[in-house]
Amino acid sequence: MNNTFAKDIKKGLTAKNKFIPDRDYYDDKGSIFFQELMHNPNYYVYNSELEIFESYSTNIINLFNSNNETFNLIEFGAGDGIKTELLIKELINNDVNFKYIPIDFSKKYINDMELSFKKKYPTLKINGINADYFDALAQISTNNTKNVILFIGSSFGGLTDIEADVFLTKLSSKMKKNDVLLIGFDLKKSPDILYKAYHNTCIDWCKYLLSRINNELGGNINLSQFEYYTNYNPENGKFKWYFLSTIEQDVYIKNINLKIHFYKYEPIYIGQSKKFSEEEIIYLSKKYRFNTINNFTDNKQYFIDSIWIK
Ligand SMILES: C[S@@+](CC[C@H](N)C(=O)[O-])C[C@H]1O[C@@H](n2cnc3c(N)ncnc32)[C@H](O)[C@@H]1O
Numbered sequence: 001m002n003n004t005f006a007k008d009i010k011k012g013l014t015a016k017n018k019f020i021p022d023r024d025y026y027d028d029k030g031s032i033f034f035q036e037l038m039h040n041p042n043y044y045v046y047n048s049e050l051e052i053f054e055s056y057s058t059n060i061i062n063l064f065n066s067n068n069e070t071f072n073l074i075e076f077g078a079g080d081g082i083k084t085e086l087l088i089k090e091l092i093n094n095d096v097n098f099k100y101i102p103i104d105f106s107k108k109y110i111n112d113m114e115l116s117f118k119k120k121y122p123t124l125k126i127n128g129i130n131a132d133y134f135d136a137l138a139q140i141s142t143n144n145t146k147n148v149i150l151f152i153g154s155s156f157g158g159l160t161d162i163e164a165d166v167f168l169t170k171l172s173s174k175m176k177k178n179d180v181l182l183i184g185f186d187l188k189k190s191p192d193i194l195y196k197a198y199h200n201t202c203i204d205w206c207k208y209l210l211s212r213i214n215n216e217l218g219g220n221i222n223l224s225q226f227e228y229y230t231n232y233n234p235e236n237g238k239f240k241w242y243f244l245s246t247i248e249q250d251v252y253i254k255n256i257n258l259k260i261h262f263y264k265y266e267p268i269y270i271g272q273s274k275k276f277s278e279e280e281i282i283y284l285s286k287k288y289r290f291n292t293i294n295n296f297t298d299n300k301q302y303f304i305d306s307i308w309i310k
Contacts, residue, residue, distance in 0.1 A: 019269040033205035042196040048303035053086040070097040071146035076133040078102030099125040154186040157274035168288040181308045185276040218254030237275035242267040
């Protein structure tokens with residue numbers, strides 16, 4: 001039994017407002033659903049950020065390396081690193097002295113990336129960390145070596161308001177003067193585009209999350225009694241995913257000896273992707289004591305990679 005998953009499910013399904021944490025999407029099979037989503041033409045997020053890195057990798061690495069110092073390039077939620085590879089190639093081609101430290105909750109992502117990057121780039125110093133990024137925050141070194149932090153994709157928008165506050169507060173307190181943060185923000189856009197990107201494209205992945213409870217924890221969830229529901233609130237920019245129990249029922253999860261009662265149409269919150277305005281991005285950088293040194297966007301202005309400095 002995967003203990004972290006068991007703990008998350010127990011905590012989430014016994015909470016007043018039931019939820020399943022975001023990180024539980026990314027076991028080995030869940031990560032395959034994510035790869036499929038990235039290559040779905042309706043899911044614009046991946047291509048928008050890829051376009052930014054293809055167009056501006058030279059400009060971006062110049063901001064990382066303004067004083068020609070050695071630095072640690074620390075990436076939270078690195079995934080398969082395909083987009084980051086564009087920056088890494090540019091750094092290597094420019095003989096920049098850096099060590100790459102990808103952090104991911106998925107052991108498979110970290111192991112695969114270390115193997116493939118070591119083979120492709122024999123001079124690259126890489127030291128992957130398999131951990132929850134909230135725990136890994138504590139490991140960021142505060143010695144004299146400069147840190148350049150990457151939090152790309154729309155990972156930041158996947159955090160709840162409380163998680164986002166904890167993350168940026170801790171990160172900011174760990175960063176020294178001149179340390180750099182590259183952080184991705186998906187911009188507010190037509191609900192129609194968002195619905196196409198996130199509704200049908202994520203059904204199978206979300207259902208898989210429920211079936212994991214049955215397969216790994218001995219649950220007796222009847223998937224046909226849970227309705228998949230999504231909505232977008234243009235005021236707070238949150239696109240959210242839920243399952244709704246279509247009947248009043250009890251579900252039993254044998255391996256953790258847990259009986260859960262659902263009232264009719266009770267929701268289980270299973271995640272969000274927050275969309276930002278440019279004003280909110282500026283507000284966040286100031287609130288967490290950074291200066292914005294550049295914003296890079298794609299041609300359609302769907303996405304921003306913002307570079308903040310301490
Ligand atoms: C949305 S994917 C983004 C991957 C990559 N950054 C990109 O932009 O393509 C999120 C990644 O973060 C990892 N992840 C999610 N929650 C995490 C957590 N709490 N701690 C560490 N890694 C996490 C997942 O395993 C996954 O690889």
